Amino acid sequence: MARGKKRKSEQGPARKWFWRLVKTGLIAGLLATISLVVAVLVVRSSLPGFEDLKSSPNGQMIRVLDVNGKELFSMGPSYGEWLQYPDIPEVMKAAMVSVEDRRYENHPGVDPIGIARSIQVRMQRGHWAQGGSTITQQLARNIFLNNNRTFGRKGREILLALAIERKFSKEQILELYLNKVYYGGGAYGIDAASRRFFAHGARDLSLAEAAIIAGLVKAPSRYSPTADAKAAIGRATVVLEVMQDAGAITATEAAEAQPASVKLAPEPRQNSVRYFTDWALPQLELLIDEAVEPIEVWTTLDLDMQRAAATAIQSRVPAGAQGALVAIDRDGAVRAMVGGTDYVTSNYNRATQAVRQPGSAWKVFVYMAALEAGYSPDDTVTDAPITIGNWTPRNSGNRYAGDIDVRTAFAFSKNTVAAAIGNDIGTSTIANMARRFGITTPIDTNPSMVLGTSDVRLLDMTRAFASISAKGVAITPFGITKVQTMKGDVLYQSKFDGSRVLVDPWVAAGITDLMQTAVNTGTGRAAQIGRPVAGKTGTTSSNKDGWFLGFSSGLTTGVWMGRDDAKPVGGLQGGRAPASAFAQFMKTAVAKRKVEQFDTELVLPEWQLEPDEDELFGEPEDGIYVDENGMPIETGRGIEFDLEGGEAADNPRLDQEWIDSVLGRGADPAPRRPEPAPVRKPRPLPPQNQPESLLPETLRPEGQ
Structure with missing residues (x-):
């Protein structure tokens, strides 16, 4: 009896403690449940409405358009048509529920069985290897949270999922999920994914296509059909097995x-348009602040011109070499940009990034500086x-022409004349001229700089020629004309500023005169397109670089060709492949534009004018025949000559009358005695502005 009483007395306190723990647990559980219910109700009241959730995007989508409104491509997230629940194919609903949340219809937003299984695997492997999230939890994470796998984030996810289930129906939740989840390739929602991977809307999804899309949710990048078709098909097979099991x-x-x-949709080809967009789109950061709402970016690119530019480069570039082309309109709008022969194999943009020697194309700065200093084409x-x-x-072929005019020296790209002019006016003056016209790379001032030994970018050189085409007004290349939201609200609109004048119009007219002669009679003859063209060739030593830059009908185009390793390329003279590519492109690019004659009439300043009565009267001298170097020859005597990139010709008559006829300036059939009037003759700059010349007397401007 004593022992029984003792056991009973020992069990009494144990029972008391047990029931105390039970009561404490029940109270704590009740309080936790109340707290959870209150928290869920609070979160539920703060959740956006169903329509608000439908309209809120997950990131910024950017549609890039050409100048005519043709879509070039889209970047960032892509959103297809929003499909309401009844419009979503049953196979899509079944596939997603089967593979992601088989007990979707029966749980309150959280699946205790799935969570327990996920925790068990976590304890076994030491890391999260299996998800226990329901469709509702995934929706909460996609809309309101991030993908960090922490207990704090998981707790918030569970709370949000319970609140979502209290606020929305199962159909609404599944509709939101299928229209907002990310499926890879920039596609959000099943319609965007269907269009991205199968080239049709989600309304027409087959069972196999639905299985592929449902399999993407687990790992959009790994199972993307465009990234790894084999992995996507394997994952879709697993989805079909799960659907059968369910x-x-x-x-x-x-x-x-x-x-x-x-049948998968073809992957968009990374064509030459990407050279342009890689250059233009980073400018958005400087133009607008909008970083959330979807926007449309209207660019300056003309898709038809871009295709013509890519074709011209690919068909004209010598074997083993690369090529680049930039076309700039009269307001600075870049209409075409090709940075290489193939963007897929090389996205290095040789139009904007590469720095190469321009050769004789640099002489435009030499001769503009000379014109400004007092020289004239005659x-x-x-x-x-x-x-x-x-x-x-030395000149090409070591040939020298003796006394010739400035126009002929430029047309035939005479190196010795450029060197003499540079020595006369000063290389620092030429460097200043190049800087004025937008050359941003370092410029040396050694005597050899007149032959284009300083590295430049094709875009900068083309910009300079565009400013010459604009009669000396500064042109700034740009690639974006307008940015607006999808609702049509304009965020940015480009404006042309033509207020900055680089040189007087008569200087621009003079260099245009010289460049027109170079195309019609000199080294740039391959660039002729059946309408007025002004331009300049450029070839560096050993044919490492070939250039042609010119303009016609308001469009300026620059072409460069060469090897990336700067090794010589046979036949790469600027007057050959680059000039031919220029002509091929420009014939298409300006075909619908009005033919424009150049304004090459030089209206010289007063200090360059002086009357000369001897020039006002008397019969004009008879024209003489000269060779390509400007040397007199006997009539009928054939002389072969080699232009830069040109071919031999016989008996070229290169006097001024012949040049005027080639340029279409015209003349009266019979010479007429001119009326007395002041005659424009170049005079030197005032003595205080003239550098001491080392040139022979015959190379100095008249009167010096």
């Missing part, structure tokens, strides 16, 4: 689905051997 489809339907036979200069310090430049 009773959503029969074994026959699963066997007949055949994911491997699904001045006589001497093409003869010259040594400046330790430098002795």
Whole structure:
């Protein structure tokens, strides 16, 4: 009896403690439940409405359009048509529920069985390897949270899921999920995914296609059909097996689905347009602040011109070489940009990034500086051997023409004349001219700089020629004309500023005169397109670089060709492949534009004008025949000559009358005695502005 009483007394306190713990647990559980219910109700009251959730995007979508409104491509998230629940194919609903949340219809937003299984795997492997999230939890995470796998984030996810289930119906939740979840390739929602991967809307999804899309949710990048078709098909096969196991489809339907036979949409080709967009789109950061709402970016690119530019480069570039082309309109709008022969194999943009020597194309700055300093196209200069310090430049073929005019020296790209002019006016003056016209790369001032030894970018050179085409007004290349929201609200609109004048119009007219002659009679003859063209060739030593830059009908185009490793390329003279590519492109680019004559009439300033009565009267001199170097020859005597990139010709008559006829300036059939009037003759700059010249007397402007 004593022992029984003792046991009873020992069990009494134990029972008391047990029931205390039970009561405490029940109270704590009740309080936790109340707290959870209150929290869920609070969160539920703060959730956006169903329509608000439908309209809120997950990131910014950018549609990029050409100048005519043709879509070039889309970047960022893509959203297809919003499909209401009744419009979503049943196979899509069944596939998603089967593979992601089989007990979707029965749980309150959280699946205790799935969570327990996920925790068990976490304890076994030491890391999260299996998800226990329901469709509702995934929706909460996609809309309101991030993908960090922490207990704090998981707790908020569970709370949101419970609140969502209290606020929306199961149909609404599944509709939101299927229209907002990310499926890879920038596609949000099943319609965007269907269009991205199968080239049709989600309303027409087959069972196999639905299985592929349902399989993407687990790992959009790994199972993307465009990234790894084999992995996507394998994952879709697993989805079909799960659907069969869940009773959503029969074994026959699963066997007949055949994911491997699904026709995938072709991957958009990374063509030459990307050279342009890679250059233009970073400018958005400087133009607008909008970073959330979907926007449309209207660019300056003309898709038809871009295709013509890519074709011209690909068909004209020598084997083993690369090529680049930039076309700029009269207001600075970049209409075409090609940075290489193939963007897929090389996205390096040689139009905007590469720096190469321009060769004789640099002479536009030499001659503009000369015109501004007092030279005129009709001045006589001497093409003869010259040594400046330790430098002795030479002409192609070591041929020298003697006394010729400035126009002829430019047309035939005489190196010795350019060197003499540079020595006369100063290389720093030429460097200043290049800087004025937009050359941003370092410029040396050694005597040889007149032959284009300083590295430049094609875009900068083309910009300079565009400013010449604009009669000396500064042109700034740009790629974006307008940015607006999808609702039509304009966020940015480009404006042309033509207020900055780089040189006087008569200087621009003079260099245009010279460049027109170069195309019609000189080294740039391959660039002729049947309408007025002004331009300049450029070839560096050993044919490492070939250039042609010119303009016609308001469009300026620059072409560069060469190897990336700067090795010589046979036949790469600027007057050959680059000029031919220019002509091929421009014939298409300006075909619908009005033919425009150049304004090459030089209205010289007063200090360059002086009357000369001897020039007002008397009969004009008879024209003489000269060779390509401007040397007199006997009538009928054939002389072969080699232009830069040109071919031999016989008996070229290169006097001024012949040049005027080639340029279409016209003349009266019979010479008429001119009326007395002041005659424009170049005079030197005032003495205080004239550098001491080392040129022979015949190379100095008249009167110096």
